[in-house]
Amino acid sequence: MIPELGHFALILALLLAITQAILPLYGAQKGNLRLMSVARPAAQGQFVFVAFAFGCLAYAFLHNDFSVENVARNSFSQLPEIYRFTATWGSHEGSLLLWALILAFWTTAVSVFSRHLPDDMVARVIGIMGLVSTGFLTFLLTTSNPFLRLLPAAADGNDMNPLLQDPGMVIHPPMLYMGYVGFSVAFAFAIAALLSGKLDAAWARWSRPWTTVAWSFLTLGIGLGSWWAYNELGWGGWWFWDPTENASFMPWLAGTALIHSLAVTEKRGAFKAWTVLLAIIAFSLSLLGTFLVRSGVLSSVHAFATDPARGVFILGFLAVVIGGSLALYAWRAPKMLTGGSFNWFSREALLLANNVVLLAAMGSVLLGTLYPLLMDALGLGKISVGPPYFNAVFVPVMAPALFLMGVGPLLRWKEASLPDVVTRLKWALGVSVATGLLLPLTLKGFNPWATLGLSLAVWIALTVLIGFRERLKNAQGGLMQGLASLPRSFWGMQLAHLGMALGVAGITLVANYQAERDVMMKVGDHTELAGYSFTFLGANQVPGPNYVAARGLVEVTRDGKKVATLRPEKRTYNASGMPMTEAAIDPNFFRDIYVSLGEPLEGGAWAVRVYHKPFINWLWLGALFMFTGGFLAASDRRYRIALKKAAIPAGAVAQGA
Amino acid sequence: MKRWLPLIIFAAMVGFFAKGLFLNPREVPSPFIGKATPAFKLPLVGQPDQTFSPADMKGKVWLLNVWAPWCVACRQEHAALMQIAQGGLVPIVGLNWKDKDREAQVLLAQVGNPYVAVPDDLSGMVGIDYGVTGTPETYLVDKDGIIRFKQIGPIDQDVWDNKIVPKLKELGA
Numbered sequence: 001m002i003p004e005l006g007h008f009a010l011i012l013a014l015l016l017a018i019t020q021a022i023l024p025l026y027g028a029q030k031g032n033l034r035l036m037s038v039a040r041p042a043a044q045g046q047f048v049f050v051a052f053a054f055g056c057l058a059y060a061f062l063h064n065d066f067s068v069e070n071v072a073r074n075s076f077s078q079l080p081e082i083y084r085f086t087a088t089w090g091s092h093e094g095s096l097l098l099w100a101l102i103l104a105f106w107t108t109a110v111s112v113f114s115r116h117l118p119d120d121m122v123a124r125v126i127g128i129m130g131l132v133s134t135g136f137l138t139f140l141l142t143t144s145n146p147f148l149r150l151l152p153a154a155a156d157g158n159d160m161n162p163l164l165q166d167p168g169m170v171i172h173p174p175m176l177y178m179g180y181v182g183f184s185v186a187f188a189f190a191i192a193a194l195l196s197g198k199l200d201a202a203w204a205r206w207s208r209p210w211t212t213v214a215w216s217f218l219t220l221g222i223g224l225g226s227w228w229a230y231n232e233l234g235w236g237g238w239w240f241w242d243p244t245e246n247a248s249f250m251p252w253l254a255g256t257a258l259i260h261s262l263a264v265t266e267k268r269g270a271f272k273a274w275t276v277l278l279a280i281i282a283f284s285l286s287l288l289g290t291f292l293v294r295s296g297v298l299s300s301v302h303a304f305a306t307d308p309a310r311g312v313f314i315l316g317f318l319a320v321v322i323g324g325s326l327a328l329y330a331w332r333a334p335k336m337l338t339g340g341s342f343n344w345f346s347r348e349a350l351l352l353a354n355n356v357v358l359l360a361a362m363g364s365v366l367l368g369t370l371y372p373l374l375m376d377a378l379g380l381g382k383i384s385v386g387p388p389y390f391n392a393v394f395v396p397v398m399a400p401a402l403f404l405m406g407v408g409p410l411l412r413w414k415e416a417s418l419p420d421v422v423t424r425l426k427w428a429l430g431v432s433v434a435t436g437l438l439l440p441l442t443l444k445g446f447n448p449w450a451t452l453g454l455s456l457a458v459w460i461a462l463t464v465l466i467g468f469r470e471r472l473k474n475a476q477g478g479l480m481q482g483l484a485s486l487p488r489s490f491w492g493m494q495l496a497h498l499g500m501a502l503g504v505a506g507i508t509l510v511a512n513y514q515a516e517r518d519v520m521m522k523v524g525d526h527t528e529l530a531g532y533s534f535t536f537l538g539a540n541q542v543p544g545p546n547y548v549a550a551r552g553l554v555e556v557t558r559d560g561k562k563v564a565t566l567r568p569e570k571r572t573y574n575a576s577g578m579p580m581t582e583a584a585i586d587p588n589f590f591r592d593i594y595v596s597l598g599e600p601l602e603g604g605a606w607a608v609r610v611y612h613k614p615f616i617n618w619l620w621l622g623a624l625f626m627f628t629g630g631f632l633a634a635s636d637r638r639y640r641i642a643l644k645k646a647a648i649p650a651g652a653v654a655q656g657a
Numbered sequence: 658m659k660r661w662l663p664l665i666i667f668a669a670m671v672g673f674f675a676k677g678l679f680l681n682p683r684e685v686p687s688p689f690i691g692k693a694t695p696a697f698k699l700p701l702v703g704q705p706d707q708t709f710s711p712a713d714m715k716g717k718v719w720l721l722n723v724w725a726p727w728c729v730a731c732r733q734e735h736a737a738l739m740q741i742a743q744g745g746l747v748p749i750v751g752l753n754w755k756d757k758d759r760e761a762q763v764l765l766a767q768v769g770n771p772y773v774a775v776p777d778d779l780s781g782m783v784g785i786d787y788g789v790t791g792t793p794e795t796y797l798v799d800k801d802g803i804i805r806f807k808q809i810g811p812i813d814q815d816v817w818d819n820k821i822v823p824k825l826k827e828l829g830a
Contacts, residue, residue, distance in 0.1 A: 277663060284667075291674070311678040319671050326664035333660040370673070377676040579729060599727060601758060 003068050006056025007147040010097075013049035013104070014137040016042050020107075021130030024123035028196070036123035040111040043126050046133060047104035054101045057146050058088045067153035070094065070146045076159035076575045078546035086170050087160045092294060092310075093146035095173065099290070100136045102174070102181045103129065110185060110210070117206060124192035125185070132184055135317045143310045159546065159575030168228030176221030176248055180286040182214020183255060186262075187283035190276045191325055194332045199272045204265035207279070209634040211262060212492075215255045216630030222248050223623030234581030234596040236516065236611040238619065241390040246369045247289030253362035254282040257355045264348050268413055271352065273336045277329060278355070284322040285362075291318055292369070343415040350408040357401040364393045395449075402456040402504060405497060406463035410470070428466060432459035443513055453508025460501035464494045492633025499625025506618030515612045518598070522605040530612035532593060533557045539597070539606055547571040549582070552597045552606060556586060563593070568608075570597045592616050688788065689804045694721070694796070695786040699776035702753050703762045709750065709776040711802055718828045720749045720821075721796040722772070722812075723784060726760035728792040734811035735768060741817065742771035747825055750774050754792055755781040797821060799828045 020042035027035025057070070061084050066072040074091040075084055089098040107129040114122045140146070163169075189207035193199045225248065230238040239245065258278040265275045291314045342348040368385045375383050406428070411421065436455025440447050468483075471490065475482030519527045521536035528534075537553040549569040556563045564586035571580045583596040591614045598607030689695075694711040701707045711721075722738065724731040742749060751772035753761045761775065778784055787796065790809065797806040806824050808816055 273660075281663075315671065315674050315678065318674075322667055323664065323671070326667055330660040330664055370670070373677045374673055377673045577733075602760075 002056050002059050003065065003147040003149065006053040006060075007145065009049045009053040009056065010137065010141060010145075010147070013046050013053065013100075014134065014141060016046040016049065017130050017133040017137055019130075020046055021127050021134055023127075024130070025127035028120040028123040028127065031120070033119060036119050039123045039126035039130075043104070043107040043111045043130065046130075047101075047108040050097075050101050050104045050137075053147075054088070054097055057094060057097060058085060061085065061088045064157070066155070066157055067149055067151070068146075069148045069150040072150050072154035072157050074157065074160055076157040076546055078574060079157075079160060079165075080545050082170060083160055083165050086164070089173055090160050090164050090169075091146070093140070093144045095177075096136065096140050096144055096294070097146055098173065098177055099181060100133065100140060102177045103133055103136065103184060106182055106185055107133065110188075120196060121189075121192055121198075121203075121206075124195055125188040128188040128191050129184055132188075132321065135321065139310075139313050139317065143313055157575065159573060162547070162571070162573045162576065162578050162580045163232060166228055166232045168224055168231060172221060172224040172228055175217050175224055179214050179216075179218025179221050179255075180248070180251060180289065182210065182217055183251060183258075183279075183283040183286050185210040185214065186258060186279040187325070190279035191328065194276060194328050197332065197335055199276065199336050201266055201269050204262050204272075204275065205639075208259070208262045208266055209636075209639050211255065211259055211279075211282075212630050212634040215252070215259055216627045216634070218248070218252050218255060219623055219630065220627040222252060223620050223627075227620055230616075231583060231585070232580075234583050234609075236514075236583070236594050236596070236609070236613065238510075238616070241368070241387045243369050244289075244293050246365050247285075247292050250362050250365055250369075251282050251285040251289060253358050253365070254278060254285050257358040257362075258282050260351050261355055264351050268342070268348060270342065270348055273329075273333050274352075274355070276333075276336070280322070280325045280329060281359075284318075284325070287318055287321060291315060342413070345411070345418055346415050347408060347411040347413050350404050350411060354401055354404045354408060357397065357404070361394060361397045361401070364397055365390065368393070399452060399456065402460060402500070405500065406459045409467055409493065409497070410463060424466065424470075425463065428459065428462040432456070432462060440512075447512050450508055450512040453504055453512075457501045457505035457508065460497055460504070464498050464501070467494055487636055487638075489633045489636035489638075492629040492631070492636070494629070495632060496626045496629030499622040499627075499629060501622070502618045502625060503622030506615045506622060509615040510613050510619070513614050514616075516609065517611075518607065518609050520601055520605050521608045522603065525605075527608075527610060529610050530591075531558060532563065532612065534595070534608075534610050536606070536608060538604065539600075542569070544571060546575065547573045547580070550597065550600065552584075552595075552608065554584070554595050554608070554610075556593055556595075566593070566595045568595045568597045570600075587617055589617065590615060689796070690807060692804060694798055694802050694804055695783075697776075697783045697786065699752075699778055699783060702756075702765075702775040702777045705777075709774045711798070713774075714748075714750070714798065715802060716800050718747055718800055718825060719773075719798050720747055721752060721787075721798060722749050723752045723754050723787070723789050723792055723794045723796075725754045725792045726756055726764045727758070730811050731793045732768075734793050734813075735771070737812050737814070737817065738771035739769055741812075746822075748773040750776065752783065753777050754784045754789065755779065797824055797828075 020039060023035045023042070024039035027033070027038070059065075060068045060071050061075050062081065064071070064075065064077050064084070066075075070091055070093050074094070075087045079087065087094070089095045107126060110125060110129070111122070114125070186207050189203060189210070193203045222245075225245065226238045229240065230236070258275070261271050261275045261278050264271050291311070294310060294314060368389050371385050372383055375381055407421065407425070410424065432455045435458045436451040436453075437446075439454055440450040443450075468486075471486055472479065472482040475485065515530045517527055517529050519525075521527065523536060523538040525536050526533055533556070535555045535557070537555060539550045539552040542549045542551045549571040551567050551569045554566045554568065556566060566584035566586060568584040569582040571582055572578070573580065581596050583594055585595075586593040591612060594611040594613055596609045598609060600606055696711060698708050698710045701709055720741075724734075738749060741747065749772050751774070753775050756777065756779065761777070765772075765775070776783075793811055795808040795812055796804050797808075799805050805828060806820065808820065812821070
């Protein structure tokens with residue numbers, strides 16, 4: 001009964017989404033206020049029904065209803081409750097339902113926080129998001145219905161993929177989707193502006209906080225995903241350039257370009273066409289990512305749907321949404337007048353350069369991801385593109401962006417003076433290059449990549465400090481008072497930039513100075529790595545809720561003093577028989593000690609892998625800084641003032657009508 | 658023109674995707690198909706005084722399954738191989754690839770042996786001659802010793818029913 005209610009709710013949600021798309025868009029074109037006013041209630045109603053359907057599916061998972069095919073395939077009675085809940089979106093169907101739910105959530109958020117916007121703008125934005133919802137709900141109902149029954153019911157489920165049974169996976173997909181789907185708001189604003197022809201600074205100001213929040217979620221989602229890979233895959237790696245990872249990284253790069261371009265459009269009225277195009281590209285890449293992952297067009301460790309019918313549907317949908325938007329862009333672009341001229345050396349110019357570099361980086365990732373597909377489609381053979389390509393291309397492309405990142409915020413709009421900037425920054429430049437050159441000598445000798453990465457990280461961090469000092473130079477009162485008086489958008493930007501510095505430092509140090517050792521260990525055996533001594537104290541069988549684990553015991557000491565006792569596990573899951581590695585990690589601020597169990601060998605010995613990962617946690621700390629920075633910037637006073645000011649006339653109009 | 662560029666690039670991408678949807682990214686063609694099996698002579702696991710050579714199978718259609726005791730996917734494939742062996746449609750030779758820890762004999766005694774012979778490729782050189790990219794991989798060899806089909810990854814019901822059985826019929830096994 002409950003699954004049927006969910007199915008029915010999904011159909012009603014689709015009908016509401018169609019209403020939400022057609023009536024407000026038509027109304028906005030005709031200037032009909034009554035049709036436009038359908039937008040908000042339809043969007044909110046759609047959210048209620050999608051949420052209800054999602055609740056029904058979650059209920060079926062939590063109550064082990066194995067008469068539902070999706071539950072039987074992706075859950076298991078012995079699965080712990082938290083994973084039974086997350087299994088709701090662990091499958092192809094469930095993850096699309098989560099997509100639709102989050103899209104409805106964002107639409108509802110727009111309908112609530114848009115009191116200060118003109119009615120036709122709201123109607124268009126919500127209408128366009130309704131079109132996207134319509135596509136996804138139709139896709140769910142026609143090719144990927146999660147509520148299909150299985151008759152006769154299965155006695156027990158096939159279990160969730162053990163790889164996904166990890167705390168990181170509990171919140172990684174929702175955060176990632178909040179980011180992916182959040183770009184739909186920026187996209188809808190851009191398309192609405194193209195439709196109305198009103199591309200002004202106000203449009204950029206409206207869509208800016210939404211975009212920043214979506215970008216923050218995406219940053220956190222990607223960070224969590226890499227943390228999950230690090231913990232769960234047992235190879236000590238944190239990024240594999242896997243097509244699915246690239247699918248989330250490309251919208252992030254485009255989104256990063258977009259938030260910076262929006263800043264210029266809001267403050268200076270320049271780059272309008274470019275900003276609109278970036279908004280379309282960022283969301284298009286989110287959709288493209290969904291296509292690549294869901295259609296199985298690229299093989300990937302993550303992809304769990306390989307069904308041409310689904311692929312054809314998503315591709316058709318992609319062609320309509322992206323093709324339609326780009327055609328609209330091409331048609332309307334000449335009407336967009338670019339205001340605000342600027343000099344080649346100004347904040348605008350540097351932001352534009354940064355944008356170009358970010359898009360080039362995105363293009364290199366896109367090319368690498370799609371290259372095997374292109375070759376195969378052209379009949380030129382089967383090839384695969386791996387980390388060596390991405391590392392060789394991506395790092396040099398990003399380096400200039402990181403350098404410009406330090407200079408940009410310190411320049412004046414419109415026109416800056418080069419000699420002046422050189423005077424302000426020469427010390428920072430000297431110190432960062434010197435650190436980059438000297439620090440590797442204290443570690444393991446000179447290494448050009450370490451020098452480049454560390455110099456850039458120190459450079460960004462120092463320019464952030466200079467930014468604060470220059471802002472506080474003329475501040476009244478004490479230092480704390482001065483810091484408190486700085487706007488949140490300034491804090492947000494600097495925090496995010498500092499996060500980037502932390503991330504770059506972490507990546508550089510771990511990539512160039514990590515140490516690993518793959519050894520066979522009998523009980524009582526020792527091995528040494530990076531000044532730590534590892535003693536294997538044996539392994540014993542430990543039962544888990546839905547698996548049996550061999551749990552090793554490894555004591556880590558340094559100079560005879562105990563540092564940690566680590567318990568890496570090799571699990572065998574009951575339902576699928578799949579073996580899984582569960583690494584044990586002793587983390588701290590400066591390094592991780594990472595131990596994972598390989599295969600059992602003769603005589604109670606085990607293959608054991610030990611890693612020393614210097615500064616790896618700075619990577620995720622950096623992502624956390626960027627996430628926090630994004631939220632701070634989006635909550636800046638000027639957006640809240642706009643909300644408050646607009647609330648009064650909007651209320652008055654409502655009463656008058 | 659410039660403003661149409663994004664749309665044109667996107668249209669080209671859609672074309673490739675449409676084609677890509679009907680291609681299988683995991684299907685890697687082997688240059689060995691249609692060629693004779695590279696010759697070798699290896700001792701058998703458990704009976705090091707005896708040897709195996711592809712020439713011994715002349716006149717028979719047979720499967721050469723490249724496996725290893727350390728290979729997890731091979732364990733998954735094992736049940737399917739046992740069924741095939743019991744079905745008696747085609748003999749399977751199990752090339753024990755790079756078994757440095759000498760586990761094959763014990764393992765097969767424990768879980769059952771689907772193979773008519775288990776040549777021991779300790780150095781992995783024979784695997785290289787056959788272009789093995791990973792374990793498990795399986796070659797279908799005809800009566801004249803020509804490789805007719807190669808399966809990369811485990812054989813499952815689908816591969817057996819839809820790829821191997823039709824080929825076997827074609828080759829008159």
